[in-house]
Amino acid sequence: MNGTLRRLVAGGLSAIAVFWATRPDVAWSAHARFNKECTTAACSSEGSGELKLAVGSSRSFDASSEIHRTDVADPEIVDVMSLTGKDLTIKALKPGTTKITIWSAVSEKPVTLVVHVLNEDGVHDDSEVTQAGLPSTISAAAAAMPGLPFGAETNYVQQVPAISLETSSPVMANVGKIVEQQILVKNVGSVAAEQVEINGNVSIDAELISTEPKADISNSTLVWRFAKIPAGAQQKITVRVKPLIAGELSLQTKVVLRSSASVKTQIREPKLKLTCDGPTSVVVGSEVRVMLTVANVGSAPAEGIKIRQVVPAIAQASHPAAATPMSMEVGTLQPGESRVLDTSSVARDPGLVRVILVAESQDGAHAATEHSLKITAPKLALITNGPDFRYLNRKATYQMVLTNPGDAMATNANLMVGLPEGLEFIDASSDGTYNFEKRTVSWAVGMLDAHQKREFSITVLPKTEGEHLQRAVAWADSNLLAKADKTTRVEGTISMMMEVVDLDDPIEIDNETTYQIHLVNRGSKAAERIQVHAAVPDGLKILGVEGTGLYRIQGQQVIFEPIASLSPQSATVLQVRVKGIKKGTQRFRAVMSCPGVANSIITEESTEVYGD
DSSP, X not given: OOBSSOEEEETTEEEEOOEEOOOTTOOOEEEEOOOOOOOHHHHHSTTEEEEEEETTOEEEEEBSSOEEEEEEXXXXXXXXXXXXXXXXXXXXXXXXXXXXXXXXXXXXXXXXXXXXXXXXTSOOTTSOOBSTTSOOOSGGGGGGSTTOOBOSSOEEEOOOOEEEEEEEOOSOOOTTSOEEEEXXXXXXXXXXXXXXXXXXXXXXXXXXXXXXXXXXXXXTEEEEEEEEEOTTOEEEEEEEEEEOSSXXXXXXXXXXXXXXXXXXXXXXXXXXXXXXXXXXXXXXXXEEEEEEEEEEOSSSOEEEEEEEESSOOSEESSOTTTOOXXXXXXXXXXXXXXXXXEEEEEOOSOEEEEEEEEEEOTTSOEEEEEEEEEEEOOOOEEEXXXXXXXXXXXXXXXXXXXXXXXXXXXXXXEEEEEOOTTEEEEEESTTOEEEXXXXXXXXXXXXXXXXXXXXXXXXXXXXXXEEEEEEEEEEXXXXXXXXXXXXXXXXXXXXXEEEEEESSOSEETTOEEEEEEEEEEOSSSOEEEEEEEEEOOTXXXXXXXXXXXXXXXXXXEEEEOOEEEEOTTEEEEEEEEEEEOSSEEXXXXXXXXXXXXXXXXXXXXXXXEEOO
């Protein structure tokens, strides 16, 4: 029951079962193996074989050796051609049977191939063929046919639809009773059948009750049409009739297959997949290790695979200065095979780096992946805050602010401040260490996190006037360096005091007393060009003057020549000797002025003069 022509009878139902259809431009899929289908007589004969083809179809074979010559008994039935000398293509032209004789380079005896070509309905003229359109084999018979030049590995499979009909019906039924008959339409071919038409005719007088699916009626013929029946699928038809007379009730069915045959060729291709696994953040100057995984997820080998870097952003570890794009040879990957590549680079410059990697094979397979890497870097910033101006011997405090404005930790950070000769060290904060010989203050800061700020301070005492430059420097690993300078102008102060004292008080008329004018500079800067005037009242007579230099007397005034200089923390005394000539309270006045002192200093001393 496996032949092209199958007749099924169940009760009163018979059906013509299997029909095949192809068309002249049908193709064949490669890399399949044929199933041997040859008659016992054909296969038992040495150097012979048998092949079945449908009209318009063709079959191609690869030969293991060169084909010298071919001969076709009836060229109107089949046509034979060879493109390379080691292949053979047989094309079916019209129904019939013919013989092809083949001479090869490896055997003196020719090989005979009997070819049966099916008619257009898929049935051979004598209606005695094996399933038309299904593949036969030459290669499988090669072992039984010495000298056959065709290889057993490269074959082609014909692919056509094949419709079979299976029917069922009750064995016995009564007149006037509804009889249900079923038709099972199967596509036993290898591809879908399209535009399938099933025709049915009842053999005796009967009343049609119903059909499912509903049939069209054309000239007393039931017609069912199916747009498409996939390979291996089936459709069920149910017919309900009421017989009107006694006899054999049968439903004659046939298939009309209007669609053309199709072919399938298994196409393989390599397909690459590339993934990248690595850190997303590293510190500048550190090693960057990235694991690349390239896999062939396709169905064919991928040969000559290379991985290249599209956007260079990090220098190769072996050539840091070159910064050349990465390129690696992978070789061949079989389907399902993968390879892991360990790469090493050096992070050169801080910032966000976008690396694009591409894997390519010689046969055009392509895959890409992208990896973003943030290269962080620490930084150092140093500021010194302190007074721009300071008086001598007045303490001054300076603050050093050390900051890491980068986005990575600074390690092994240190800070040092150098003091000039004019500034005397007093104190330092945060465990600062003073080196008396080098006149430096140092701090071991250690780690400084990103955006972290540390403050340090020193206190000094200005000892000399002038411009004093104080220099601070900070450093850390990765060659980080920061400097800050601070200049302070130091000046002394003039702080003059004047006091007038009479040595004898009171005095009698015609007696003497002496006025002492005490000048003191309590400041830190010398007072220069000190001018002193003394005013003597009329009740006193000027007898003499003693002092640091020249003087002159104008009436009741004593004008001293300016004192050139009076050092800080020093004093001098001027004296005016007088005699009382008039009774009463006498007031002696002294006036002192000098540059650097905003206002003149005026001091008075009273002396009581008495008499009979």
